[in-house]
Amino acid sequence: MKERFEDKRVIVTGAGSGIGRATAIRMAGEGARVWCADINEVALNETVSLIEAGGGTAAFSVFDVTDPAQSVALVNEVVEAWGGLNVLCNIAGIGGMKPFQDLTPEYFNKMLAVNLSGPFYLCHAAMPQLLKTKGNIVNLASSAGKIGQAYVAAYVASKHGLVGLTKSLAMEFGRRGVRANAICPGAVNTPLIQNFEMAEGIDFDLVNRYNFLPWFSEPEDIAAMVAYVASDEARYVNGAVLSIDGGITTG
Numbered sequence: 296m297k298e299r300f301e302d303k304r305v306i307v308t309g310a311g312s313g314i315g316r317a318t319a320i321r322m323a324g325e326g327a328r329v330w331c332a333d334i335n336e337v338a339l340n341e342t343v344s345l346i347e348a349g350g351g352t353a354a355f356s357v358f359d360v361t362d363p364a365q366s367v368a369l370v371n372e373v374v375e376a377w378g379g380l381n382v383l384c385n386i387a388g389i390g391g392m393k394p395f396q397d398l399t400p401e402y403f404n405k406m407l408a409v410n411l412s413g414p415f416y417l418c419h420a421a422m423p424q425l426l427k428t429k430g431n432i433v434n435l436a437s438s439a440g441k442i443g444q445a446y447v448a449a450y451v452a453s454k455h456g457l458v459g460l461t462k463s464l465a466m467e468f469g470r471r472g473v474r475a476n477a478i479c480p481g482a483v484n485t486p487l488i489q490n491f492e493m494a495e496g497i498d499f500d501l502v503n504r505y506n507f508l509p510w511f512s513e514p515e516d517i518a519a520m521v522a523y524v525a526s527d528e529a530r531y532v533n534g535a536v537l538s539i540d541g542g543i544t545t546g
């Protein structure tokens with residue numbers, strides 16, 4: 296049986312850790328050639344080694360998603376090496392908690408630069424290639440892209456923006472054969488959440504609403520959903536904002 300990602304060339308940002316790494320490994324395990332992009336070179340090397348140890352094909356670029364020129368260079372590099380691009384997974388991201396009055400313009404702008412402007416730069420750079428291959432984009436948003444949450448206003452704003460960007464791409468490019476979808480996890484067991492520092496003086500009743508089930512999901516759970524959405528099995532899934540959050544955005 297043909298593997299789901301045989302002959303597919305995929306970019307995964309944030310591939311050095313957590314959900315990005317799990318997605319890169321999952322897609323390579325299903326036959327994709329995966330180009331891993333991340334700001335952390337050591338972590339990228341580890342991901343590529345893991346993929347190669349499993350018999351998969353991967354390459355990497357050290358890459359800062361906040362620099363538009365690096366997005367153009369990344370897409371060019373992949374196309375030069377592998378002849379085209381089928382799937383873009385925007386997974387790199389940062390988080391953080393601060394009471395609203397402690398937010399500074401620098402903090403807010405950094406959050407938007409990584410979580411929203413970065414995916415925009417890459418979508419923009421990749422679109423001409425995705426139009427050629429009738430490819431697709433998967434943007435890693437969050438439950439914070441669907442509901443308001445106390446003490447994470449900058450993160451929530453960035454993820455709502457990413458959901459809006461995804462829906463608009465789906466509308467503008469769907470009929471031309473390029474799908475765009477957003478995945479919205481709740482709490483996932485990765486360094487992003489393991490290193491999460493609770494702000495001082497907060498109302499825990501508000502924070503406890505972020506997690507409904509008394510356990511986290513694992514990065515592999517999210518990777519499985521990304522892989523489905525990016526595969527041809529999901530050919531009619533476009534502009535979807537898919538929750539994988541244990542139910543927190545339900546009620």
Ligand SMILES: NC(=O)c1ccc[n+]([C@@H]2O[C@H](COP(=O)([O-])OP(=O)(O)OC[C@H]3O[C@@H](n4cnc5c(N)ncnc54)[C@H](O)[C@@H]3O)[C@@H](O)[C@H]2O)c1
Pocket residue numbers: 308309310311312313314315332333334335338358359360361386387388389390409435436437438479480481482483484485486487488
């Ligand atoms: N962990 C969660 O609970 C959770 C929940 C919902 C959504 N998400 C989203 O999932 C995505 C992945 O998060 P994770 O939990 O795997 O976190 P993680 O910290 O394990 O991985 C994030 C990766 O992004 C990379 N990165 C950070 N800034 C970068 C930059 N400027 N350029 C390139 N790479 C950069 C980091 O080096 C790291 O490898 C993020 O977009 C995050 O917002 C995470």
